[in-house]
Amino acid sequence: MKETTTRVEAFSDAVIAIAITLLILEIKVPHAAGEEHLWTALAGLWPSYVAFLLSFFVIMVMWVNHHELIRMIEAVDYPFFFANGLVLLTVTFVPFPTAVLAEHLNTAEAGAAMAFYCATFIPSSLAWNLLLHTIRRGNLFKPECTAEEISRIARAYSMSAPVYLVATVVAFYQPWLGLAINLALWILWIRLGYHSTTHTAEHRTRRRTAPMR
Amino acid sequence: MKETTTRVEAFSDAVIAIAITLLILEIKVPHAAGEEHLWTALAGLWPSYVAFLLSFFVIMVMWVNHHELIRMIEAVDYPFFFANGLVLLTVTFVPFPTAVLAEHLNTAEAGAAMAFYCATFIPSSLAWNLLLHTIRRGNLFKPECTAEEISRIARAYSMSAPVYLVATVVAFYQPWLGLAINLALWILWIRLGYHSTTHTAEHRTRRRTAPMR
């Protein structure tokens, strides 16, 4: 049973869109109490802003990656639904570690909070690897995706779980350094996407200029 | 009046996607108080994680089932909207028993909370049966769906309400056993889908190889 990607794409988009938008609910309105001015109270929320921006960024990167991955496949099957569901599970979970981080970033527990935040991306990364594995096993890639292209993606995917693990351990002692490792990985993800799409574009151009089959 | 399934599918997807994503809002950020470490507090939230995973799983299974069912129909009519609405009502309700479960799973009220959780799937199951009945009465199935295929689904549907009822009663005395019954049913649902789609695929292959009408 193979079918087009339309509905699973729409469902995934909706879930990711909601997860990214729910992040804002974690920034709690300050109740300017007594002497304190509203501006001071708003400035005191900086951990919430940091956590919000961070999680918005990572979910956005995930959406773009999901989008790029789905574009490379031509059909979905039953196991795909559940592997994709697992990825979505890890995306919808993000608002929780985000809230934990926002609440503890300027406390003595900053290390633990940041480590928890980084740690939640380990299962997330495993879910992405499972999704890729499911796509390969189900033979769902479009015929124009080269084996080389797919293994480049697989290498990038398999790399991320260990990096998150390192980030988690580091974050415990050096919260900001752990965060920096995460950020570096995400920026790398963006560049990976860039590269991949350039590659695809070249590939297509080559195909188009080739004689018609 | 018959029309295509596009918009009701999109609406259902959106409702299910939101319900599945709202689940995370029920996990409340712990406020590490006094002596307690953040990690201890986070670990103490295990009932919330269990409830979250459980409900994410069941809503995911429901989405896949909804998806499979909609694929089998070729049109929707007015009664379908309301029968489908009733199914969606029971899906959007899930976050509430989930929160009740999360709050009471490690208290003396665990049995009552788990029974309440299981009980909410009884009306849900009835709504699915009504939806199937509405589809049949409205003659909405695609012509390629065999009567045998449809009655196999009907048998599976009609079986679930009694199972949930048993799970509810059992859960009162043995919360985890009640949960296990639910889980068993959901896994059965997944397998049912598998079987159904394999069947459909065979069916299609047969039709394709048959001479053109």
Added chain:
Amino acid sequence: MKETTTRVEAFSDAVIAIAITLLILEIKVPHAAGEEHLWTALAGLWPSYVAFLLSFFVIMVMWVNHHELIRMIEAVDYPFFFANGLVLLTVTFVPFPTAVLAEHLNTAEAGAAMAFYCATFIPSSLAWNLLLHTIRRGNLFKPECTAEEISRIARAYSMSAPVYLVATVVAFYQPWLGLAINLALWILWIRLGYHSTTHTAEHRTRRRTAPMR
């Protein structure tokens, strides 16, 4: 500038789907305190269930009506966006009076809460009338919609604001009677849709059997 209804339909569906799903957030998990059993506490939430069911039902009816109305138009224009936006505004507002109702239905303030609930449908009804007016002025109806069909809808629309006004006044003194008036109107709306679509179907059949143009 006329364009197809696709994107405004998708956006409206999303807004309505979210509003209908947010309703569940208003049912607060009971914290079984002291002597009270969880079941007693859950049963004590009946005003929340009533409010939830009521609002789920009315938003569902609104979605079906929105859907039926959009099906009758062939294009959208700029004023349509804002008239439709006004309708969506009144839909997204529904969770608030619902929460007010849930909180006060079993208190001495039940009358005021129910009157407030009913009253919020007055602007809603006016927004629907404005939307219809905008569609007519913009000449957006499909050519196959008969003038008679449109004026029947217009009559039904223009009738609802006064009914909600009466329901509001009645609800103040007799909360449940006010509610009954609302419910009667909503059921009438459903029947209206039925009638309208049967009519359309007949109309179409007639057109199909007519000689090709």
Added chain:
Amino acid sequence: MKETTTRVEAFSDAVIAIAITLLILEIKVPHAAGEEHLWTALAGLWPSYVAFLLSFFVIMVMWVNHHELIRMIEAVDYPFFFANGLVLLTVTFVPFPTAVLAEHLNTAEAGAAMAFYCATFIPSSLAWNLLLHTIRRGNLFKPECTAEEISRIARAYSMSAPVYLVATVVAFYQPWLGLAINLALWILWIRLGYHSTTHTAEHRTRRRTAPMR
């Protein structure tokens, strides 16, 4: 790599739809305490209603603008995803300043709250400008969009950040005057859209009447 706008449009619609619907969660149900009547308590929530209506209106205007902009482009590329993501970030942020405004509009901090509210549209405006710049640099506009049309939009976009800056400073001392400046800008945006689409329509008509290529 260019691709059609479909999926990014759907994702943006979902994010904007959720942001606009979450606004209602910021209106907290009053708990009629002691002597106070429910109606008095509901009337006392006027700052919440003002903030809700304001933010609903501005997000609606943003949606329409997003919609109009996307209609003018024929493809999206990788940088577009992130520039669009930045716009969505500023849209999802709106519920927070809205809640701050609702909480403080009838306190001594009204000026600070309104200034904060206005200030959040400065980065929003910059994000829109970046999006437009990305579209131009990526050469994503449809061929039928005239240079003149695009620069008219660019002028309107570049004007808004300074206006929001002025509104922010003014709001500090005269909250309602700051608000009025914002509102004036938004109404101008609506009119801009009107003008633009009329222009496009004329343009199209001209093209249609021109001899076929």
